[in-house]
Amino acid sequence: MFGTVLVKELRAVLLSPKFPATFAVCSLLIVLSVFIGIREFRGAAARYAEGLELAAQTLRTQSTWMNLSTTAYRKPDPMQVFVPGVDGDVGRLSPITGTEDVKLTNSRYADDPLFALFRSIDCAFVVQVVLSLFAILFTYNAVNGERESGTLQLTFAGAVPRTTYILAKIAGAWIALAIPLIVPVLLGILLVVVYGVPLGAGGWARCGLFMLASLFYFTFFVALGVLISALTRRPAMSFLAALAAWVVLVLIVPRIAVMAAGTLRPVPSVAETEGWIDAFAKDRMDEQMKALGARWQERQAPMQGMSPEARQAYQQSKQQEWANEDDAARQEVQKEIDAYRVRVNEEQGNRVADQERLAFALARFSPASAYQIAAMTLAGTGVSLKATNEAAMREYRRAFTQYAAGKQKESGTQAGFRITVDSQTGFHFSAPRERGTLDVSGVPAFAPPGVKLSEVVSSALIDTGLIAVLALLACAAALAAFLRYDVR
């Protein structure tokens, strides 16, 4: 019985104009989005390679170990072909210097705001918005359309169990929608292979999970359409209701959720936190300056009443010791400032994570946001992109500055310029002398944090599971609604 109803369903859908329209549109869009995704990814990979080359060149042309600086770049992930996520919004690079903190800057959209106007079209977007809309289109008159045309009561003149009927309806619509999704995705995968995008085994696994999430996602909308159809008598009504439900779930809920989270858990801006750090640093530097002045007064004391030659000799002998003392004091202050900065960044990170958790919790009421979260988590282009990369870059900065400091000690150049003004001997200025270009072969390189498959899959499973549960609930609700439906 199930088979018969299913075949009847399939025949009805596949022969209506809806199916070729959906197939054509979805194929075009998915193939287009994968094509654009591949081009964008190759552009990003080329920019990444160029960036690494530039950083290496710039490193080679620096002349002293003091204030050695470089740039760390964020590596693009091949899954961006399908789900670019927030990759265009998060900075691509960060300066690595001894004095400044790590901060990701120069995001793609900040460098070229033209592309920020309309952003990108990607596979996840096509599934999330277009496919779900077609799912509604297929099923909004599943039940009440048949009732209106009179075929529903004819069907139930036979011995058709209601459960079988509704499940076959859902299955029929599902198959009719799965084809326009799976065929273009296979074409897309062909494109990916042909263009040589380096997905790797982990990448393919994530791809597979992404497809699974997509299938659950449109199942929800198929079931939702049938549910609404089984709750109303006229297709015109169910159409409106289904469309309204689509607008609310796909377009409205995600945005409102994030705006509400922004209002309920506000986070101080980076400009403000940088202001706190600058104020703290200024205070400490002030104190250090005062202490330095006091120290120099002390050092002058034993030289009172010495002859010019004796004073010169005394200064020569004490020079190294004084320089070391000053250096140590400066480093102590720098350590304090760094510790404060770490604390402020940690607190800020916690606040941001709090806000994100609330935003996700509110947004997860809609399967569209759950799907988006799952897709972005799998591609590694979700909200953790910024935090993970900045943390890795901070680690790198520690290693880098340690290495540079070590090399500087080895080569013996003193940090800073030295200016001496003496009423007897006059004015002296010395800058660190270059020893020619540096041998930068030993400088540690930045290892971009890859996407750990186990972590990513486990967190994406939560959202995928949520969508699956919602789809199941929708199917159950459709069944329940149809059981009480008046088929005449």
Next chain:
Amino acid sequence: MLKLVIQKELRDILTSTKFIVSFVSCALLILLAFAMGAAGYRADVARVEAARRENLKQMEGLTDWMMVRNNRIFLTPQPLASLVAGVSDDIGRTMEVRGRGEMPQEDTRYGEEPVFAMFRFLDLEFIFQTVLSLFAIVFAFDAVSGEKERGTLRLSFANPLPRATFMAGKLAGSFLALAVPLLVPILIGCAVFTLMGVPLTTDEWMRLALIIGSGLLYFGAFLALGIAVSAMTRSSSTSFLALLVIWIFAVLIIPRSAILIAGRAVDVPSLDDINAKKFRYAEQLFAEDRAAMNAFSPADRSDPRKMIEEFQKFMGNINDARQKKMDEFSSRLNEERANAQGVQSSVALGIARISPATCFTLAASALAGTSLALQDRYIAQARAYQVSFAKFILGKTGINPGGGMVFRMRIGDGEQEKPIDTHELPAFEYRRPVLADVLPAALPDAGVLAACVFLFFAVAHVAFRRYDLR
């Protein structure tokens, strides 16, 4: 006759359940957009105020204007930007100002808080562009084909009703029935905006009115398109399918793909490359200066204070000279890039303007002051501020705070120096554009929208002439 048709249309639409449901949902969304926009604006203003306070606080207690570092300026939030976000969340809002040299923009809204980039904002422009156009299609798809199916079309034409009048009446009637009621939540939204404490100048009210006007034009274009497609098909389900496909392409696909494809076709020098070139040139200049510093010997060796002053003047001079060379080099590179970007955006946006959705977004964001021009305006005003800041510091200390090393030596003769008054520092306030500034940019796009309305109406007219009414 025309009036009768319009009245019939009005009555038909306004009493249907479809209208009540759609209107209530749209009204709620519009009010929500205004309310959240106002809340967002107040929060943004508070954040910028806090950032400004911190910026001044870290200067307090300094005794010398030369020691002022990290003077930061912030892009003040604009009220209209909370209704039409445009690119305001994608451009860097903070700039560090020194007396000369480059001021890289930092801290984009989406870069700082990627969770907003994931889901974006619900602003008025989004509601007009996506929801209202869908709304227009839902009402227009069965304008003609639905009447044919219900049998009322042939009843209408049993009377001596000219086809042109019928079409005109349909269009005018639908527009009046749908657009005019929308003005109610819009006006309430404006009141909410003011009540929530968002101050709009008269000029901004006018710009908001024009934004809403272009939104209604856009809505009218989709209505006319819906009626046109409806007059080309027999069954309303076919016309809805066709319209849905057209909507998907016009609103969701064409703007994005056109910009991505056409944009990448134009070559723009990469920012990374330019920054690397600047860095290397700066290193080179600095190496030259270091040699000069090593060779310095003061003329008058009698007074240490005089020696220090002479050294400071020497440093100031070489800083100035070096900055000038650096500025010339940088501005040349920057100009090249800006020109290439200009060509790129004309090509990409030109192609994307096939879709009325692009035209509407461009017109609305131009009027709100959040189009691509926002970046140019901000940079230009920041440069002007930089000049006045440099003049201020020059006045206070006699030295131009160039981007290089500054030596300030304090001689410990025990005199107590007075801390600077941070309130003397000139403040940066982003001057919002006025109607005269933005109208030339917005008018062509609004014109295209109006042309769309006429074009689609003409198509509807022509299609309907050959329509089988039975």
